[in-house]
Amino acid sequence: MRLCQCFFIAGVLLTLSLKAQNKQILYDFNEIPQSLSVNPGVESDFKWYAGVPMLSGISGYGGSNAISINDIFANDGIDINIKFRERALDVLTPKDELSTTIQMEYLSGGFRSENPNIFYSFGGYLEFDNIGYWPQDYAYLLFDGNADQLGRRYDLGDLKVRGSLVNVFHFGINKRIDRNLTVGARGKLYSAIADYSSSTNNGHLSNVEGQNNLIATNLNADLLLRTSGLRSLRDANNDDALGNEIISRALFGGDLGLGVDLGFTYHLSERTTVTGSLLDVGFIYHSGDSKSYSLKGNTSVEGIEIDVLENFASLDRDFWQELVDEIEEVVPFETDTKGYVSFRPTKLYASIRNDFGEPVGNGGSQNCDCTAGSSGGGELRTKYRNSFGGQLYMINRPRGPQMALTGFYTRRIGNALAFKGTYTVDKFSKTNIGLGMNLQAGPVNFYVMADNLLSYNNIAATNYTSFQLGLNIISWGRK
Amino acid sequence: MKMVRILTLIMVGLLLVTSCSEEQDFDQLDDLTITPDYETSIFYVKAQETLINRVEGLDFFTQDFNFDAFEEPFFANRVLAGVLTYELENTTSKPIEIRLEFLDEAENVLDTEVFSMDPAPTAILQRDVAYGATGKSLDIIKATSEIRLTAINLGDNSSESTLQDPAIVLRSSAQFTLDIR
Numbered sequence: 001m002r003l004c005q006c007f008f009i010a011g012v013l014l015t016l017s018l019k020a021q022n023k024q025i026l027y028d029f030n031e032i033p034q035s036l037s038v039n040p041g042v043e044s045d046f047k048w049y050a051g052v053p054m055l056s057g058i059s060g061y062g063g064s065n066a067i068s069i070n071d072i073f074a075n076d077g078i079d080i081n082i083k084f085r086e087r088a089l090d091v092l093t094p095k096d097e098l099s100t101t102i103q104m105e106y107l108s109g110g111f112r113s114e115n116p117n118i119f120y121s122f123g124g125y126l127e128f129d130n131i132g133y134w135p136q137d138y139a140y141l142l143f144d145g146n147a148d149q150l151g152r153r154y155d156l157g158d159l160k161v162r163g164s165l166v167n168v169f170h171f172g173i174n175k176r177i178d179r180n181l182t183v184g185a186r187g188k189l190y191s192a193i194a195d196y197s198s199s200t201n202n203g204h205l206s207n208v209e210g211q212n213n214l215i216a217t218n219l220n221a222d223l224l225l226r227t228s229g230l231r232s233l234r235d236a237n238n239d240d241a242l243g244n245e246i247i248s249r250a251l252f253g254g255d256l257g258l259g260v261d262l263g264f265t266y267h268l269s270e271r272t273t274v275t276g277s278l279l280d281v282g283f284i285y286h287s288g289d290s291k292s293y294s295l296k297g298n299t300s301v302e303g304i305e306i307d308v309l310e311n312f313a314s315l316d317r318d319f320w321q322e323l324v325d326e327i328e329e330v331v332p333f334e335t336d337t338k339g340y341v342s343f344r345p346t347k348l349y350a351s352i353r354n355d356f357g358e359p360v361g362n363g364g365s366q367n368c369d370c371t372a373g374s375s376g377g378g379e380l381r382t383k384y385r386n387s388f389g390g391q392l393y394m395i396n397r398p399r400g401p402q403m404a405l406t407g408f409y410t411r412r413i414g415n416a417l418a419f420k421g422t423y424t425v426d427k428f429s430k431t432n433i434g435l436g437m438n439l440q441a442g443p444v445n446f447y448v449m450a451d452n453l454l455s456y457n458n459i460a461a462t463n464y465t466s467f468q469l470g471l472n473i474i475s476w477g478r479k
Numbered sequence: 480m481k482m483v484r485i486l487t488l489i490m491v492g493l494l495l496v497t498s499c500s501e502e503q504d505f506d507q508l509d510d511l512t513i514t515p516d517y518e519t520s521i522f523y524v525k526a527q528e529t530l531i532n533r534v535e536g537l538d539f540f541t542q543d544f545n546f547d548a549f550e551e552p553f554f555a556n557r558v559l560a561g562v563l564t565y566e567l568e569n570t571t572s573k574p575i576e577i578r579l580e581f582l583d584e585a586e587n588v589l590d591t592e593v594f595s596m597d598p599a600p601t602a603i604l605q606r607d608v609a610y611g612a613t614g615k616s617l618d619i620i621k622a623t624s625e626i627r628l629t630a631i632n633l634g635d636n637s638s639e640s641t642l643q644d645p646a647i648v649l650r651s652s653a654q655f656t657l658d659i660r
Binding site for chain 1 (some may be wrong): 566
């Protein structure tokens, strides 16, 4: 497959939006250490844990609310030009998005302080985010052009795309304030490998009836593309040193930033719990290898215009070049290398949970002290076999906040096995059923989660899919 | 532990059994065509009757204009077909002939369009000239570097039209189909 095809497919799959993954199954699944990553204030009961390098947490996510791979690439005998027009060009709008997030945790661990109420966690992960919306009017300009469209305004603000590849180091503190309240905070240090953003575009392009000539082409543009790290990666790729450059930029050789995660768990009653977390409140300052491209200005062009009487003495001028120069002067295309700040996509989680059924441990299949609070040395918080509740997820996006609502049911089978089923409604799907499993085999902890299970009979036709899996070693110590 | 193993097997098995995908053919991209039509004005020339009256001889105006738009590689390498639309308006009291010659870089004449206009009052003349499969050769467009405009007064040098701001006006636009992919 040719490189351009790969880029096109990648474009179709990745272009349309930046949306970080909603980890609704992992959230408040506090048997899994990685639940700390979505709520640093989760109730934890581990003495220590260590994630298996590169396997402690891998998650991927790809989603579009309006189109699937199958819509375009199904081997169904229909001309791809017809499919593309009927299922993409004439259907998608600038509100439709395609987004991808891939996270790979390469270091993960945690240990309890001498003060049993305090638990420290640390780690690092690589995160690739891409967010884009369907650039409707750009697509029409590209596929149809502007001919015979007198008066139609092509909105140049339709282009909104943002993406980054970031290495994140984090260190967090989780503290049980009392029997009912646990809070947590995690500091993050971002080392950005690459970043690109074009999300503040404005303007329009239109053809109208000219005052002098047949057509006046109006351009009002305020376009900006900011990049960082791309030149370094390109140069390194040319020198066959791409791997070294990525590692260098990931280990503080790139653009640096700071962030914080906050979270809490609060028991309203013995069986009712509320939680909340705010993640990635942070920024990155891009300065080392930043380059910005802008096109800004306003002009109306009716071609070369010559009034012979007015220009009689200077008709030897190069009118074409003058026209080009005039356009470039009033709508300059400029580049600069000034640094810029990008903000991380901040996420908000909240949940309410009700526990019911028999307490785990009383008749469970194992008798370890693996219930929340058991390592703390304080009063034990009973864990029940069943939980149900609701979760809210929000993320800030280039076109405003986006949210998802989740209902869940958790079933614990002894202390060794737990399942969590979810039903999530968001703009991607109204039939998103997810299932997660946590298996505790002695000190070995394994979890796997998958979303949108109903789509698995034809995964290419789904608008949304995600997965998470991980492997940890956990110790609860001895009381 | 036996139950754990059973449940794990059930879950993995369920995913393996139910997870499948219809056949996808990414090579279809070879068949995707992108051939948009773009449209814009090209040039506008206005010569007032007062000027025409001042210039003696038939050719009251001859001028070569640099016009590199068609030579730009992005355009020349992708153009599939096109139509140049001309609109000529004569509000002077004279019959006028306009000659448009398309020249290459060596100033060889590639093509000529001739417009003859009766004196005012006369209707606006509109002409579409196609290039490509159904018209003239596209090579004319691709090689055009200059446009020579010649205006010939076939009348006198003294009469004046009673219309407001009498002049000969040439308007033009172009519509081209490009092969982007």
